[in-house]
Amino acid sequence: MDIGWYLAVSALIFTIGAAGVLTRRSPLVILLCLELMLNAANLALIAFARMHGDPDGQIFAFIVMVVAACEVTIGLGIIVAMHRGRLPIDVDELRELQG
């Protein structure tokens, strides 16, 4: 099968994820969308690895998964802490980093 299809699916998922990150206000959903983006990248990596017959891309995809797992863990931890601190679960309300 042509590599183009894989890349097209990957790009589509990436765009959906990016659009989600940009439009949603709930941090939980933003994390989900980030996962989508990461996995879209994984798909592209594996597709290229297959095309070149080189396992490096697959190994890289594994590393991305590990990083993604860590990131989700920390992200969820932060969200739980926010919930406990009775902070609003809304990224637009949380803007104390303003200059």
Next chain:
Amino acid sequence: MTSLKIFAWLTLLAPLAGTIAIGLLGRRLPGRGAGYLGTAALALSFASAIGALVSLQGLGEEERQVVAVAWDYANTVGVDAQLSLLVDPLSVFMILVVSGVSMLIHLYSIGYLDSDRGYVRFFAYLNYFVFSMLLLVLAGNFLVLIIGWAFVGAASYMLISFWYRRGTATRAGIKAFVINVLGDVGLVLGTFFIFKHVGTLDLLGTFERSKEAFEPGNADLTAGCILLLVGACAKSAQIPLHTWLPDAMEGPTPVSALIHAATMVTAGVYLVARMHPLFELAPTAADVGAIIGCLTLLVAGTIAIAVTDLKRVIAYSTMSQIGYMFMAVSAGAYAAGLFHLMTHAFFKALLFMAAGSLIAAMAGQQDLDKMGGFRRALPFTYGCFAIGGLALAGVPPFSGFFSKDEILLLIGDRGGWYWILYVAGYVGAFLTGIYTFRMIFRAFFGEPVPEARELEQGHLHHAEVHTNPATGEVEDTDVGFPGPDHHIAEREPSMKLAMGTLALLAVVGGFLQIPKVTHVIDHFLEPTFHDSALYERHPSDGMLAFGLALGTVVALAGIAIAYYVWVANPGLSARVRSRLAALHTVFVNKWFFDELIDALVVRPSRWFGSFAQQTFERVVVNGVLVGGTTGVVKAGSSAVRAAQTGFLRYYAALIVLGMVVIGFYFLMAA
């Protein structure tokens, strides 16, 4: 280490140890303890100097230049900086005079200042001053010489400003310090000029190599020697760097005695004598020195006739006598100049001590106009003052007669244009007779003033309100001001002892070198000046006899005129003054040197300073450099700060946008 080196080090270190001991422990000592300790340190120093003299005379004539090195500061890349002392007849001569006269001044101060708060501080400073001067005269290389030179300046600052709550005293101290630092700069730059060619800092090494390194009249050497002269002029109060000396009279009287007799002002004379191999290779610089000395002795003599402050008259007479010495050592009459340095140390210290006693009797008043008739009230002081005055005026057989006439004789013997200096010297001697006896006649003769009458009845006058004699400001007698009363020599054994010894020396000091009879100083100093072409000269007998006769006549004529004007015809001086009003204005205003320096140096630098502060500093530095930089940073940061909204999605959108742009760039590039 030979005994000579040990004695030299001991001479130097005794006053240093005294300074430290008095500074740390002085307050715990009872009563006059600090004074006795300081005097004992100087006595030890003087005894060591005599020890050095004896051991030096034990050596052969050719070996009498010993260098004692303690350690190297730096000995690399052509610099040989060591802590070394040069012990030769010249430095031994100087340490004898310095430590001996200083010891007597310490002895005098024990009694004189004992009512002052700050007694302990005074002796700590005084010992430090003597230590600095000894370091200067014993220095074996240029580095140590410069250190001693700067120490003397610092010590003079501390002592002139000793009464530190008196505004006039602190200003005088600052003036002395600033002018001395100018001299230090001259000395350092001169050293560079010479060091560049000879490549060693050691004095003996410099003299040895200077003959190969410089052809006669070398421009660098002349420049270097003139810069050394700048240093010497600043320390020795020669024109035009002399204005600090009369102002230095703001210090306590023993300090004036120390500055004028033993330390400080003789340093310049010593420097020129020490550097004689260089000055003989640079005759232009030596001639400049001789002319400066000659001008100074005339100008100072004329001012001394006009001013009425007792201490200032003596101060100007010092300037004038230092002018003789300066002229002598610059013109190659080294032994004569140093002989005069010694006799001058005796009689000038004596005059200051007597003046101190007189000022104490006047309860701090220094104006000659208010004095008179103290002859019966202060017989001892009067006797000492008269002996000092006769020696200063150069009346035979007092010490000043022999030394002054030898200087003029040797200068006259050089012939050529030196004849001008010879004549000027005798004019100066004439002025000396007038101003010296003007002081004596006005203070001790005539109708006794109330203070003198009070003292004749056995009661010392006390000021009801203490005032600054220069400005009339009211003062208290606490620390930082003079104590409630100073002492007169008649009632204070320590002062009497010091003055008596000096009076004896002022009478007999000249017998060391009577023409054709004794040549003690000539012979003693010979090893230092053995390489000098100008050292051994024998003027003709006729000239010698003429000079001695002329000196006597001139001195006596000066005294006679003083007697005629101030004793025989009391109103005459006022008439002369009104007849010669213009001349008197010039003299009494010190030839307007202060005003000249003020206009040429002080005011332009002050203007430049305020320009730098108000225009350059405010507009250029603060406005453009500092303000510009902060403005740029502020504007940049406020632009960047606007991007920091705190909206997470906004940041994410920017990242995405950036990635898209990068993606497009690569697509285009591909």
